[in-house]
Amino acid sequence: MGKIKFTKGELKKQRDALKRFERYLPILQLKKQQMQLEVQRSHERLNLKNQALDNLKNEISKWANLLEESGDFVSGWIRSKNTIVSSFNIAGVDIPVFEKMEFENPEYDLFLTPLWVDTAIVKLRKFVMFLEEKNILNEQLRILSEELRITNQRVNLFEKVKIPESSENIRRIRIYLGDQQAGAVGRSKMAKSKIARMSLEAALA
Numbered sequence: 001m002g003k004i005k006f007t008k009g010e011l012k013k014q015r016d017a018l019k020r021f022e023r024y025l026p027i028l029q030l031k032k033q034q035m036q037l038e039v040q041r042s043h044e045r046l047n048l049k050n051q052a053l054d055n056l057k058n059e060i061s062k063w064a065n066l067l068e069e070s071g072d073f074v075s076g077w078i079r080s081k082n083t084i085v086s087s088f089n090i091a092g093v094d095i096p097v098f099e100k101m102e103f104e105n106p107e108y109d110l111f112l113t114p115l116w117v118d119t120a121i122v123k124l125r126k127f128v129m130f131l132e133e134k135n136i137l138n139e140q141l142r143i144l145s146e147e148l149r150i151t152n153q154r155v156n157l158f159e160k161v162k163i164p165e166s167s168e169n170i171r172r173i174r175i176y177l178g179d180q181q182a183g184a185v186g187r188s189k190m191a192k193s194k195i196a197r198m199s200l201e202a203a204l205a
Helices: 008-063 063-072 117-203
Strands: 080-090 094-104
Touching: 008 080, 008 117, 080 117, 094 117
Parallel strands: none
Antiparallel strands: 080 094
């Protein structure tokens, strides 16, 4: 607890600070709840994406040996041209949101290429897209978790430090000013009594 001045000006300053802390605390608590909910939702989205990736991986593995027979040109079928990511604001926090992924047009002879290639291209592109979505979801989770940590620290600071500290400062200043006022009243009565006694003694002399 820092040093404080035991004055009426300091008392007003501490009261204003307490009102400010008590006004901000509910806002921070609401943001904390929102962040907790969004972190939970982000975990759920990530789990769903991991499950979709696993399912697709199992599906691809059934004909993966065909890809090996196709040679190096397979990578050209799933080469990404552009990834579009937007931004979404949650309780004052901007997070990245996957929109879509654009791919290069594959070049192959329709007559010489096996029929399964078209399906393979769709599945492989989907797999690459899911991986990118997963990366962005991980980034979402990182940003939201960090914001939750910071917000939680602020809530604790207000609840456990700032508000109790200001309340205690107000209590101490009020006690001090009350004692000072009581002392001043006592000294005033004593002075008046002394003056009255001196006036009486002068009148009797």
